[in-house]
Amino acid sequence: VPAKWIDDTNGLSRRSFLRMSGLTAMSAGLPVKSSGSAAKAAPTMIGVPFEKMEPALGIIGTGSRGTLLLRILLELNVKVRAVCDVLNEPVEVAQTLVEHAGQAKPELYSGSVNAYEKLIERDDINTILIATPWEWHVPMALKAMRAGKHVLLEVPAATTIEDCWKLVDASEETRRHCVLLENCCYGYNELMLLNMIADDRFGDLLFAECGYLHDLRDLIFSAKTGGTWRRDAMTKRIGNLYPTHGLGPVANYMRINRGDRFDYMVSMSTPAKGLDTYRKQHIAAGDPKWGEHYVTGDMNTSLIKTVNGLTITLQYDLTNPRPYSRINSIAGTKGIFTDFPPRISLEGQRDEDSWMSIDEWKQKYEHSLWKDSHSIAKADSDHGDMDFVMLRRTIQCMRDGLEPDIDVYDAAAWSAPGPLSAASIRNRGNSMDFPDFTRGKWRTRAACNLTRLG
């Protein structure tokens, strides 16, 4: 470990230094804070609304995810001025989609991994949507903010603690927002739970369980739909590669960065056997995929402790046969909700040992963002509903000049379990501290906008 990584001036506390000084494997997993102290940081972006604006977008990444988001943005009559992808065919499809929606033909950028840099420079664009492989999220977002654009960023935002800090620093220095496109925060149940929690239905909150449990083996071994970069990451990284789908909604329930904060976490992974097992069954001998060595454990389980003492169990498994689940469980002194399928048990309103349907609560607690379900039903995709609600709300925040629901501090805190899980695994499950990306502002910040919206 280079000496400069473990002195006090770049963010590791003295206690952390003492704890880590006896360890052996920290060079690979050590979380570091790259940026300066709070003293030299620019002012916070907490409480800073968008200027009232009509979004004019450039989209970087027109694979399956970027194209799905583009279709919804066109439904929302959002101007798309430029599209970019390293591959020519999908970006031409995107260009055609924009034209067919009645807009001017957007400029097309392609043919090189640096093509996006020209798109970012355009002065007829005020917002950049990034739906590229993980390794490109941070360099693209930094360049976009430094060019004066707001950023809408796919999940996770970053894969190292250093990069999480870079996003925070850049957002503060440029006064541009870096919004995390965590669609699961806009699910029907997730938003309804915010209203139930605000109405004290669960009492004092105690713990949550969440995750991203999704058998994606077909997709991971497909040439399309991101299989190549996903498999590549699974030859290099360990821990939880996808923390935000589960953690984002729970962070909103627990008011993380708004009265509470992630304090520390531990993590363990199983051996990596799922992809090997699949390859034996489905991939022909001689295929280049047989040269790959997968290192990401199949099931990763982490525990997170908040400063207020609450606990979160966070799971990740994309490579074993099982039904889809994000778990999405929240519990307090008065009861518990869990999901997939949704069910609830509340003190005084339950048969002992029975889960109940949530249907009877929908009339009272349905979130305002889901009230007009007619327009939502127009979105045609696997998870188009959440995506539609997310993008409609995000665009509305820009048009109305509101603060974004999920800002750069959330993007950093929700993405941090990626590198922190890897560091814990390399260190025999010992706990890793979360940085306070809000620089102390979490103590006084009000509840998240989605809770206040109701």
Added chain:
Amino acid sequence: VPAKWIDDTNGLSRRSFLRMSGLTAMSAGLPVKSSGSAAKAAPTMIGVPFEKMEPALGIIGTGSRGTLLLRILLELNVKVRAVCDVLNEPVEVAQTLVEHAGQAKPELYSGSVNAYEKLIERDDINTILIATPWEWHVPMALKAMRAGKHVLLEVPAATTIEDCWKLVDASEETRRHCVLLENCCYGYNELMLLNMIADDRFGDLLFAECGYLHDLRDLIFSAKTGGTWRRDAMTKRIGNLYPTHGLGPVANYMRINRGDRFDYMVSMSTPAKGLDTYRKQHIAAGDPKWGEHYVTGDMNTSLIKTVNGLTITLQYDLTNPRPYSRINSIAGTKGIFTDFPPRISLEGQRDEDSWMSIDEWKQKYEHSLWKDSHSIAKADSDHGDMDFVMLRRTIQCMRDGLEPDIDVYDAAAWSAPGPLSAASIRNRGNSMDFPDFTRGKWRTRAACNLTRLG
């Protein structure tokens, strides 16, 4: 911390010493190994069967649990020669139950916390069943083994690592068995899963999730049914007070102490709010219970890593409103089972994203101990089925001269998460090593007897 606790001679490895040397709160939670090295230990009890014997029992503890077990033993025509309880009324009831079953009137021991010592000395008894409050398990079991009796011990066996070692040492020195009465290992689904795992239905095992999630607030605040000693423990101890109900069955699935071993664990608890909340609602002002201060966090979640790399999530919550569950989930490369209610998803036999009933598997995989369900149905209690199967099998092992299914090594390993969870919590979630109670014998031991029985 006394210096004698942290030198190499009494079991802490040099690495553990280095890891712990920087910590602050270890005096309360430090796990220690009290006994001598393997070199001076008596021979192992692994592979040692009961001598063929007709059990003749003394029962210590005739509260609700002891009385339930007594009723089943009488159904099984087991001789009960003496009964003991610190309270006179329940032990008289027990005495009458034995007489009504057609046996000679058993001797009654009561009136003092030391009354059990006289019972243990009787030479017409070869087996002592212990169903007393937790703090009495180890002193009673040690005295019983040293008096030449086998022990049937309620859960958990012990609440400190030192006491776990004392049980192992005593069993080896006295050549007496210390059988853990972990009834959940004998549940219908738990035993059927052993057969499915042995037939490779789940592929290579990867992870398990288990726990004891049981809203016992009424019982905990009741004067009867163990409320007093349970509440007392909750004013003194933190972590998981009840690890074995969830962990025992999973240990059998994963062949713990029989080809694999618990390596290390981490743990976190939520704040303790459940008992306070209940007390406000149900306990009159001025009641002495208002002088109690509860410290056990409501929900405890631990992660355990095995030497072979598998992971286990272990939970504990007795003090919040929620449906009963032991979770009882096991997963591998070919599929996953989870419980409460039971459901399964296996590769190639599932609708994508659907759980299936286990009913179609029952004919092929029902465990032999459950084949004669007619006699099992006779047992009349809440969980009489598991208890009946457990005691019938345990008595049969003694009568036939077999090795017990759950021996002192299992009792120690499955109880160790109690003190190890407390130590991890006191140490900011850092990991704690499990001792190897088998002294290396886990590497070569065959699968558990329940698997071999099929």
